[in-house]
Amino acid sequence: MTKELPADPIKENVRRQVKESCFSYVKPKKPGNPFLLHTSPEMIGALGLSDADSSSKDFLEVFTGSQILPKTNPYAMCYGGHQFGNWAGQLGDGRAINLAEIEHDDKRWALQLKGAGETPYSRSADGLAVLRSSIREYLCSEAMHHLGVPTTRALSLALSGDQVLRDVMYDGNPAYEKGAIVTRVAPSFLRFGSYEIFSARGDKKTLKTLVDYTIRNHYSHLGKPSKKAYVNFLKEVAIKSLKMVIHWQRVGFVHGVINTDNMSILGLTIDYGPYGWLEGYDHGWTPNTTDRANKRYRYGAQPQIVLWNLFQLANALYPLIEQAEPLETILKEYQEELDAAHLAMMRSKLGLQLENNSDIMLIEVLEKMMQRSETDMTIFFRNLANLEKGAYENWFPVVKKAFYRPEEIRDRIKEEWFDWFKNYAERLSLEKLGDNQRKIEMNKVNPKYVLRNYMAQLAIDEADKGSYGLIEELFVLLKKPYDEQPGKEKWFAKRPEWARHKVGCSMLSCSS
CATH class of the missing domain: 1.10.510 (Transferase(Phosphotransferase); domain 1)
Incomplete structure (x- = not known):
């Protein structure tokens, strides 16, 4: 990229408007005492690296900004954007620094540190990131990939060894948090x-x-x-x-x-x-x-x-x-x-392979019912695959665990659910697949495990105490989101009530 696009002629790392340039050269800030928490074996291999490489001192230093790769010149990219519908002018990589681009197995990858210090695009921020948001990005990047969702990837997660001041909810109560750095990977980080x-x-x-x-x-x-x-x-x-x-x-x-x-x-x-x-x-x-x-x-x-x-x-x-x-x-x-x-x-998601004009109404009614009854999306669709189309009268036990308040499914609401399941069973009768094969097909698109907000928060809470085992547990779990994974059923559960209004579980800010 740096060989083909115009570079910012100003080398000084000061906040400014960058004109007629696609990027600015900038060096990462050296972390105080970096410590590697986790790496993605898949991305290690995709980049042509080995397990020995990922456990080396050089790896730690390069992917925390302590050391710059030979013959490379890190840079931050210039871009603008519409934020919440309004033109915001110049934005740019305010806390992201691209280390280099590499090619391996006929694929090109850009390597980028998030949280490695200020750049000309940092505006009033410090260019750093905290462990809280870094865990969320690291886990979700890889989880999304295994769900089959197009995504940037994550190579590594590390502590910087520095304390970073953040106001989590923008309510005037800033506090120091553990600093962290994520190495992000993608063919390109170009944006609209x-x-x-x-x-x-x-x-x-x-x-x-x-x-x-x-x-x-x-x-x-x-x-x-x-x-x-x-x-x-x-x-x-x-x-x-x-x-x-x-x-x-x-x-x-x-x-x-x-x-x-x-x-x-x-x-x-x-x-x-x-x-x-x-x-x-x-x-x-x-x-x-x-x-x-x-x-x-x-x-x-x-x-x-x-x-x-x-x-x-x-x-x-x-x-x-x-x-x-x-x-x-x-x-x-x-x-x-x-x-x-x-x-x-x-x-x-409903296991319907044939097209039918009634499907639009069937889907619209289902969506209204699910919202009316507060229904867990992941559990509902995953367990719906267990329904036998000839036994739709037994619909409630099949999806009961998806309702946050199953005791409310009574009277008129229960009748409406029964009517929907009856219509759904009639629609399934037109399909060629039997119950077992339909279940297999539905389970390919309806994951059993996703990175629920409370799960990520549990990993964050543990990490704040210096325990990082839950990061590994969730990382491994989310590599096979469509598999049953016996022994992992505790993660196939509705959000706990304690998480309903907890910061980090119900609402989050852009603070990182």
Whole structure:
């Protein structure tokens, strides 16, 4: 990247507006007393490293910022973005520093430290990260991958040995926390905002340079850069983004802050900040305290927010294309394909392989019932696979554990649930698969284990006390989210009542 894109000519690491440049060279801050907590064996192998490498002193020092790899020059990327619907101007890597790019097995990987110190884009922040948010990012990056969700990856999690001052809930009560550093890995960390910043500034030259670079290195099958290639570039990004957000909806993941600077140009889930997993099925839920009032990034709105962000990317690319019609067509196609993709996803969760006109109503009624009765999404769909279509009268024992207050499932509500299960059984009777095979297929798309908010918080609480075993336990558990994993059933359970309103379990902030 640094060989093909314009660099910030100013070498001094001071906060400033960076013009006509895609990145700034900057060195990580040396941590006080770094200590490696965990590494991902998969990513160790993907990068061509060995177990011996990951346990070496050099590994620790490189991936905590203590040592710079030979013949490399770390850098922070420049980008802008729309935050909560408003243009925020220059943002950039305020606490992320790219170490290098490597190639292994015909794959290119960018290595990035999160929490390694300030950069020209840090604004009023210190560029550091705390253990709390770093555990959440590390675990979730790898968990999402094994769920089949497009995502950036995580290589390592380490303590910096420094104390970092943070106001967790932005309520005027700052406190010192353990500092930490996560090594993030992705083919590229380019975002929608990487293009927006140059378009907003009227810097068509740098915009073209960046888009051409992106096509050559990440969308080379589109051919040489041209107006046609630019249009097809947007179309491919739209397709990838739609695939990503449909996976979010499938597993109940809520990103929490889908600003345009948090949208990967490769359709990867990026920037794990105030994310959360649906406990009770609720289209209106967001985990982000900053978004509590307007709920812009609530679960049910995520696909439309991705479309809104694609509209901003289309605006950013317009100066290179100078035609609105092909861009508008792509955005319209996204909306049309979204409806079909969501329906197909929900059919798969219900074990329906054949298309039927009644499915839309069946799904809509189910979603209303699940929200009305406070129903755990993960448990409901996983246990629904155990229903025998010829014995729908016994529906309640099958899904009882999914209800937070099963005693409320009575009278009129119970009758409505019975009616739904009767209709569902009739719909299943049209399918060719038997109960056993249907269960196998449903269990491929309905995970048994996800990184519930309280699970991550338990790992954080233990880590704060100096115990890190739960990080490993959850890491291993979440590598096989669709398997039964006998002996691990304690993690296949509803959110405990103590976690309903606990900070870190019900609501989170962008503080990291």
